[in-house]
Amino acid sequence: MHLQNRNLPIVALALVSIVSGCSPTAIPPTTPSTNIPQVVESSSNQIDLSKTAKSKGSTAASNDLPILDASSIATEPATVPSNTIGARAKDSTSPVTTADAIPALAAKQDVVPKQKVFQPTAEQLARWSQSEYEPLQLLACRDWSKTGFVEKLASFPNGRMFLLAGTKITLWSIEGIEPEHVFLDLETSQKLLSIKSLAVATNGKWFAAGDSEGQLKIWSVGDRKEVHSKKIFSTGITQIAISPDGQEIAMISYDVDVVIYESSTLEKKTQFKITSNGLKNIEYVANGQLAAAAETTTVWNTSTGKQEQLLSPGRYQSSLSLSKDGKWFAFGEKDDLQLWDVAQAKNANKSFTNIAMNELVEFAPDGKSLITANGSTIRLWDIATQRLVQVIDVIGWPIVGLSWLPETNVVLVSTANGWTRIWGTAKSGEPLGLRPMHAATVLPDRSAREPATTEQWLQAIDLRTFPRLSVDKPMIVESTRLMVSAHETLDQAKQFYDYYLKRAGWTESASPSAALAPGSVEYTKDGFMLTASFTKEGETKTNIGLHNIGNYDLRWLPKFDAAPIVDGYSTANMVMYETKADLLQIETTLLKKLHDAGWTPYSRLHSSHNEEVDVRDMEFLRNGTVLRVSIRRFPADPTSFHIQQSVSSINHALPIPNDCGFIEFDGNVQPFLVATTSMTVEQAAAFYDKSMKSDGWLVHEARRNEKEEKIWLNYHRGQQDVLIGLGKQESGRTLIRVGDRLENVSWQLEKPKPVADAKAVGASIEAADFPILNESKSATYDSNGKSIEVQMDGKTMTEVADRYSQVLQGLGWTIKGSGIRSDEYTFLTFTKEKLEMDLRARSMAGKIVVNIQGDGLIWTKPLPGGKKIVSYEAWLRQNKHPASLELLNAYKAEMQSIGAQPTPQ
Secondary structure, eight states: OOOOOOOOOOOOOSSOOOOBOOOTTOOOSSOOOOOSSTTOOSGGGTOOTTSOOOOTTSOOOTTSOOOOOGGGTTTSOOOOOTTSTTOOSSOSSSOOOHHHHOHHHHTTOSSOOOOOOOOOOHHHHHHHOOOOOOOOEEEEEEOOTTOOOEEEEEEOTTSSEEEEEESEEEEEESSOSSOSEEEEEGGGSSSOOOEEEEEEOTTSSEEEEEETTSEEEEEETTTTEEEEEEEOOSSOOOEEEEOTTSOEEEEEOSSSEEEEEETTTOOEEEEEEOSSSOOOEEEEEETTEEEEESSSEEEEETTTOOEEEEEEOOTTOOOEEEOTTSSEEEEEETTEEEEEETTTTEEEEEEEOSOOTTOEEEEOTTSSEEEEEOSSEEEEEETTTTEEEEEEEOBSSOEEEEEEOTTTOOEEEEETTSOEEEEEOHHHHGGGTOOOSSOOOOOOOGGGTOOOOHHHHHHHOOTTSSOOOTTOEEEEEOSSEEEEEESSOHHHHHHHHHHHHHHTTOEEOSSOOTTOOTTEEEEEETTEEEEEEEEEOSSSOEEEEEEEEESOOGGGSOOOOSSOEEEEEEETTEEEEEEOSOHHHHHHHHHHHHHHTTOEEEEETTSOOOOOTTOEEEEEEETTEEEEEEEEEETTEEEEEEEEEEEEEOSOOOOOOGGGOSEEEEOSSSOEEEEEESSOHHHHHHHHHHHHHHTTOEEBGGGOEEETTEEEEEEEETTEEEEEEEEEOTTSOEEEEESSOGGGTOTTTOOOOOOOOHHHHHHSEEGGGSOOOSTTOOOEEETTTTEEEEEEOSOOHHHHHHHHHHHHHHTTOEEEEEEEEOSSEEEEEEEETTEEEEEEEEEETTEEEEEEESTTEEOOSOOTTOOOOOOHHHHHHHTTOOSSSTTHHHHHHHHHHHOOOOOOO
8 A cells, every 4th residue: 555645812993903639530610611622613523414303302412402393593592602612500401501601691691692693595504514523621630749740641442541751650440549550660660761652552451651762561451471571772762653453563762763673572673763853753554564754754664664655844843643443544644644645655635724833633432523632732623523512721831732532432631740631521521420511601790890811712613623715715713713715605604603602602782883994793692792703805705703792891091181082983893082191190090990990000021022103002800801001102193092902812811819919910822920928928829729719720639739939730621720829028928820931921920140250251342332333323221021123224234234234243242143034134143251141133114223232232321311201110120119000109200200291292
């Protein structure tokens, strides 16, 4: 058999664009938690429109939309969307209605008002049909304190047992909370050894493991004895693959050699070199055929050691997987995952998008779906339609193993810290005595005017898994934003999304915002607002945009009131007004007023902090919602400032004590937080226990650590783990920190730099004395980012590079290497006495912009122009003050002493 080739929200506006343990049955009794598989949206893959309606007495998964026939579409009441993972307000089998899922609203609104829904034609029904899917829920955690670090997971074909390997090799049963047997314990070794590779034979009777020193060991599972041990490589065995018939074992190390051994005798059969560099993974496509993922992905004959096919020219894509029945083989292709039809020996023309270079891939036992995992998400895909049907967000330790078990039909997910989570449906958990660990997410009470949490945003709708036309080409796919291009007419695209939105419980707004762009439609649901825009491109192509605006009406916010204002524009998701007050007064007033209204201002970690003189961009956090406030000169009237407010969701957020005032925060990839509170350490711990539980997190008591005046709190929710550190400061306040390596990005935690020796200080250049070579002799100094920017007019890139090189070399600096020189970009590094300065120059609008930074610059002398008015955030940072609002008056007084900014004429 041969193989062959094959971060800013968009706002469509007319004016402006813009544990209590991890026991297998632990269920919080009253916590109104979040759904953990955080993403299956209504539709997204749960509906088969070709089926007739279910009877009222039938059982429906809580995440399925009701199956309606064409005659019932216009009269059925709306239901809660399918991303209500396991959401049942009354019991675990009855369908969820809006009143069930939101008890606080039941008295006000028993059912969503009936609404006429577009009735698709038979042809549309056939094209739009979505396969049913019941989402996975967290059923159990396995967290034995002696597991140690884990690098590999492997399961047995009986679907009841699995292995974890790293510093130990442990055998587990699905039902057990501790391992049944420890095959190997490397922690007792004199050497720093670990298991780097693991594979179970297809008959489940034996398994093989390779360690970090190149030793291969084989164990018999039945009598739990080691039957073979052999030195294969001088370095670690990084991957092991066992052929489908169990006759061969293939292994690789850190080079490009592949060795094939007979499994019964451990006699070498073949050894060959892969023709491309960076060999990362191997997997059998079929007996006698081995795929190797390196710089390219190729297939080799294991008997002859000859390459049979270039499977993928995609660079360094290591994802490989064979389905349980041998029908499908998955391999990485650039940033996609492709499927190979093994029986037909050809590409199946099925692809799954946005796959990481080292994505873990596992096929479901029935071959109808597959699950993938990377550093940020676990995703489930329907193979027939190639649709994403569920997303489980990940926080914490990296995922090292993924296995979908046959028979029991549950999924194991193991992380490097020794945790294994068991995911499955409520039905698949029943025979194992496992029940979902999390309750349903309750949407916010509209009367409370409370912005939604991250989980509530996802509960309302998750656009990553919302239905899309089969020919959609996605441009932006986020939980709250979706932009796609479809080969459908404008009317067809509108009908499709109107149909699915209304089936998911959304209602077309009776009085849409006046700011809606032409071709846009506004929908509402349980206080949330969503806009859908449609623009025609050609005769049969339509650009589609969906945007979940959220549930918080910005007209509820307090406005600046220390001086007269002129209202300019006001809707639920955008507020704009003007004032002739000075920038300092506007900034300080809004910081206080918005904080008093429950919003916490923050400085964003892991990002640069440059700012313009006449501009303030502030961000505030409340629950899972971010408020952005932009203050700028009003173009039509330079004597006025224009204030604009908008909101969006944040991927990850944490509770914050109100008295923190001002914090450092970043929740885009994982939650990072640096804050201080007047609470004691014990009081802060009680605050987080209560707040985290109410947001659906489970407390992991076994991993709680208290030492002296420090407490580390562990919480988990689905596949998300959070460690909150609390410690007493010399000031008596409690420091709150979440995340790693914060010392590199937080001015509050920044470690003092070692004192440079006199020689190095003498070699450096004061930023205030750096030669400014433009004719105006002006420059922009960023003392926060430690950089200088100069704009050169009337010069070519070559002239600028030569001029600065000549001046700096005259000061004793030498150019390191050749650097980069082109007409559009120049990068040069200058060195002197082990110090460095980087010069970057780029062409912008016909001018050359030069940026200089590095440890060769020091910032001890006053900068040209003296002190300048800066933002409160920049002032805190420059002076290394603790983040809070307690110094707001001191900041204001200092800025006023510098002098008011001149008003443009």
